[in-house]
Amino acid sequence: MMETKISGLTLRNPLMLASGILGVSYSTMLRVAKHGAAAIVTKSISRRPCKGYDNPVVVVTEDAVINAVGLSNPGVKAFKTEIEKFREHDKETPLIVSIYGSRTSDIEAVMNNLPLDMVNGIELNLSCPHA
Structure with a gap:
């Protein structure tokens, strides 16, 4: 396929997992990478766990x-383990972590708790009305 460069990252093809429910556990991220995604963008992660909305969400x-899922996620401290497990099995696929917070201090706390040496990029989820 076509090699693609985005912001200094070289991707083997132009396909990547967009931020969403498949980017929350290491096992689903591995499955997506194994099936051809050139990069993984995680589900948006916050400082603390977020339950999201009650069903129905679709x-x-x-x-x-x-x-409207409501940005449900396990919080950065729990998600750090998912990143570490993903990297145990896949050291090559670029991993872009999507983060959000309602205040600058929330975003700083997420950044300070991420294993940045295992991450290739950060996506700031600034436009979602649920943040």
């Missing part, structure tokens, strides 16, 4: 599928 209409 509504199917005749014309659309709409979801």
